[in-house]
Amino acid sequence: MELKTDLFLGDCRIELKKIPDNSVDLIVTSPPYADHRTIGTQSKRTK
Secondary structure (H helix, E strand, C coil), rough: CCCCCCEEEEEEHHHHCCCCCCCCCCCCCHHHHHHCCCCCCCCCCCC
């Protein structure tokens, strides 16, 4: 079985239109608030 990985960067409303129907098995995203989490008393926010 061949394993292929492609990375797309851009506005999902535009980029998803470029991908053929029934060709995606998994999509991983990072919500915009992911970098603003706090764990304990230390902030993970980057400037």
